[in-house]
Amino acid sequence: MADFTLKQLRYFEALARHEHFGRAASACAISQPALSMQIRDLEETLGAVLFERGARQVRLTMFGEEFADRARGVLRSVDEMGDLARASQGRLMGRLRLGVIPTIAPYLLPTLIGELGRNHEGLDIRVRETLTPKLIAELEEGRLDTAIVALPVGEPALEEVPLFEEDFLLVRPLADAGKPVPEAEGLRGMRLLLLEEGHCFRDQALSFCNLTPALPRDGLDGSSLSTLVQMVGAGIGVTLIPEMAVAVETRSAAVSVTGFDAPRPTRTVGMVWRRTSPLASQINEVSEAVRRAAHTLRADHATLLEKAARTS
Amino acid sequence: MADFTLKQLRYFEALARHEHFGRAASACAISQPALSMQIRDLEETLGAVLFERGARQVRLTMFGEEFADRARGVLRSVDEMGDLARASQGRLMGRLRLGVIPTIAPYLLPTLIGELGRNHEGLDIRVRETLTPKLIAELEEGRLDTAIVALPVGEPALEEVPLFEEDFLLVRPLADAGKPVPEAEGLRGMRLLLLEEGHCFRDQALSFCNLTPALPRDGLDGSSLSTLVQMVGAGIGVTLIPEMAVAVETRSAAVSVTGFDAPRPTRTVGMVWRRTSPLASQINEVSEAVRRAAHTLRADHATLLEKAARTS
DNA sequence: ACTTTGGATAATTTTTCCTTATGGCAGATT
DNA sequence: AATCTGCCATAAGGAAAAATTATCCAAAGT
Numbered sequence: 001m002a003d004f005t006l007k008q009l010r011y012f013e014a015l016a017r018h019e020h021f022g023r024a025a026s027a028c029a030i031s032q033p034a035l036s037m038q039i040r041d042l043e044e045t046l047g048a049v050l051f052e053r054g055a056r057q058v059r060l061t062m063f064g065e066e067f068a069d070r071a072r073g074v075l076r077s078v079d080e081m082g083d084l085a086r087a088s089q090g091r092l093m094g095r096l097r098l099g100v101i102p103t104i105a106p107y108l109l110p111t112l113i114g115e116l117g118r119n120h121e122g123l124d125i126r127v128r129e130t131l132t133p134k135l136i137a138e139l140e141e142g143r144l145d146t147a148i149v150a151l152p153v154g155e156p157a158l159e160e161v162p163l164f165e166e167d168f169l170l171v172r173p174l175a176d177a178g179k180p181v182p183e184a185e186g187l188r189g190m191r192l193l194l195l196e197e198g199h200c201f202r203d204q205a206l207s208f209c210n211l212t213p214a215l216p217r218d219g220l221d222g223s224s225l226s227t228l229v230q231m232v233g234a235g236i237g238v239t240l241i242p243e244m245a246v247a248v249e250t251r252s253a254a255v256s257v258t259g260f261d262a263p264r265p266t267r268t269v270g271m272v273w274r275r276t277s278p279l280a281s282q283i284n285e286v287s288e289a290v291r292r293a294a295h296t297l298r299a300d301h302a303t304l305l306e307k308a309a310r311t312s
Numbered sequence: 313m314a315d316f317t318l319k320q321l322r323y324f325e326a327l328a329r330h331e332h333f334g335r336a337a338s339a340c341a342i343s344q345p346a347l348s349m350q351i352r353d354l355e356e357t358l359g360a361v362l363f364e365r366g367a368r369q370v371r372l373t374m375f376g377e378e379f380a381d382r383a384r385g386v387l388r389s390v391d392e393m394g395d396l397a398r399a400s401q402g403r404l405m406g407r408l409r410l411g412v413i414p415t416i417a418p419y420l421l422p423t424l425i426g427e428l429g430r431n432h433e434g435l436d437i438r439v440r441e442t443l444t445p446k447l448i449a450e451l452e453e454g455r456l457d458t459a460i461v462a463l464p465v466g467e468p469a470l471e472e473v474p475l476f477e478e479d480f481l482l483v484r485p486l487a488d489a490g491k492p493v494p495e496a497e498g499l500r501g502m503r504l505l506l507l508e509e510g511h512c513f514r515d516q517a518l519s520f521c522n523l524t525p526a527l528p529r530d531g532l533d534g535s536s537l538s539t540l541v542q543m544v545g546a547g548i549g550v551t552l553i554p555e556m557a558v559a560v561e562t563r564s565a566a567v568s569v570t571g572f573d574a575p576r577p578t579r580t581v582g583m584v585w586r587r588t589s590p591l592a593s594q595i596n597e598v599s600e601a602v603r604r605a606a607h608t609l610r611a612d613h614a615t616l617l618e619k620a621a622r623t624s
Numbered sequence: 625a626c627t628t629t630g631g632a633t634a635a636t637t638t639t640t641c642c643t644t645a646t647g648g649c650a651g652a653t654t
Numbered sequence: 655a656a657t658c659t660g661c662c663a664t665a666a667g668g669a670a671a672a673a674t675t676a677t678c679c680a681a682a683g684t
Contacts (some may be wrong), residue, residue, distance in 0.1 A: 334662085352663085
């Protein structure tokens with residue numbers, strides 16, 4: 001594959017513009033023979049004459065002009081590629097494939113997207129919402145850049161960093177609002193509604209109650225926190241939801257939300273990504289945005305609780 | 313201007329496709345370290361990471377993919393430029409700027425264009441019709457590629473080759489048809505209509521009659537052969553026209569056309585171009601086409617004369 | 625004829641690029 | 655746990671490419 005070089009193309013373009021070897025050469029900051037040779041080589045590899053060397057004139061041939069047109073196009077593209085590289089430096093931009101588990105996504109994302117979109121014009125976030133194992137797999141396959149999950153994950157190939165901790169709160173029918181807060185063990189006697197198998201949140205809740213996840217349970221599983229809260233509102237039982245979900249899920253349901261006394265159940269939400277990912281710094285920026293978003297949500301939650309307290 | 317090379321772009325593209333240094337390297341017919349180094353250099357000059365090197369995986373980064381898209385575009389363009397060079401080899405194609413003098417253009421061009429256009433798809437002929445001195449000047453300025461003129465031209469910077477010889481024929485009013493053909497000197501006594509100054513054909517005709525071109529003449533000049541023939545038809549005088557013009561110019565005029573006895577006046581039509589022009593071989597092809605066209609025209613002329621002879 | 629201009633050529637050095645050999649890390653294997 | 659293996663990075667040496675300076679040569683201008 002006998003091919004010319006970009007350098008030759010640049011020299012060629014200069015000569016085409018200046019129509020003078022000496023001037024073109026100094027425009028390229030090289031000596032005149034160097035340019036002569038490169039042009040000669042270029043013509044040789046092309047098998048065609050680009051310039052007509054007159055006694056006192058250098059002019060493009062018919063073919064040379066056609067060639068020059070395209071050369072200019074190529075050089076422009078190449079320069080743009082350089083710009084692109086420069087532009088994508090440091091700054092968070094381009095496509096970012098973000099995985100989020102279902103017990104976080106609906107509550108965090110609106111705020112997070114707002115947060116990121118505001119400061120990072122040209123950032124294209126693609127969200128994948130699914131269960132932790134799938135997220136991990138896709139991450140390791142390189143189909144995701146980072147994911148927000150409950151820690152720990154414990155995959156050696158993945159780096160993980162905690163973002164925030166959040167309590168699990170007890171959701172009861174309004175009728176139970178005044179009753180004392182049960183201990184962890186006490187929940188076992190109640191009809192505890194949980195998410196379907198596979199959700200890490202389910203496992204965490206069960207483990208808080210010292211229940212074996214494998215234990216077969218009567219059909220009390222819901223496919224989303226929203227469903228669970230509605231079921232609670234209908235008096236079917238009680239459930240746990242993460243702090244972050246309170247504002248959204250209890251807005252339109254007749255339920256009572258209470259925190260536990262110590263030892264309070266919590267989960268650590270964190271960010272994971274491939275150790276080998278060069279996006280580390282950019283993912284760091286996302287982490288910060290998530291922390292800010294979580295903080296905002298927590299503040300909202302606090303005012304909500306306050307209001308609820310005043311109302312009751 | 314720290315810039316990458318086409319070679320790097322090709323290596324990069326291979327690696328992007330294979331996602332494996334070893335295989336990409338052998339696809340490029342180089343060693344693996346060579347490819348590693350070129351990729352590293354490329355990333356360095358870009359100031360951005362293109363690939364995510366996993367333990368057992370090589371994948372494009374976000375930026376890498378964007379870069380790869382453009383790289384493919386550039387490589388495609390570059391390959392096309394190579395094709396272009398190959399395609400423009402030997403074969404006559406592209407733009408050809410052809411100058412022709414006015415006493416040839418209208419008669420030769422229709423046939424010539426047909427001749428060339430038939431065999432050379434993609435040939436773009438641009439015709440410039442003007443007097444010889446202008447053609448020569450434009451040729452030397454590089455604004456024309458070649459020209460068809462009467463030889464000799466005698467410019468040292470120009471190459472010239474004869475195409476064909478053609479007689480000058482006497483055009484007289486029909487009334488004079490039977491009269492004997494005058495000698496060259498005899499024309500001096502007649503009202504000889506000629507083209508305006510500047511036309512080489514005028515000078516050649518005058519020289520045939522041994523008249524000094526500078527001699528002031530009464531307003532008997534026409535701006536085209538067509539005009540002259542019309543004037544002859546109107547009985548104003550006689551004129552000379554080149555053989556090639558007969559078929560066209562005498563079709564709709566009541567005139568008689570006669571050849572001279574020896575010494576017959578002739579002119580040599582030829583082709584000229586810059587010695588430095590790389591189009592030599594292509595111009596040669598044009599020359600051949602002109603010869604063929606001239607031959608065709610001469611044949612037409614012969615049948616015309618025959619017909620005229622039968623009619624009279 | 626002589627000088628000047630401007631590109632080509634020659635000889636040499638510098639830079640770039642490739643090769644082979646080797647190091648090292650992370651999965652895979654036993 | 656220890657070893658193996660695949661795979662990329664690094665190192666060192668040599669070949670190729672490209673730059674430089676110094677001429678050379680042809681054609682234009684004087």
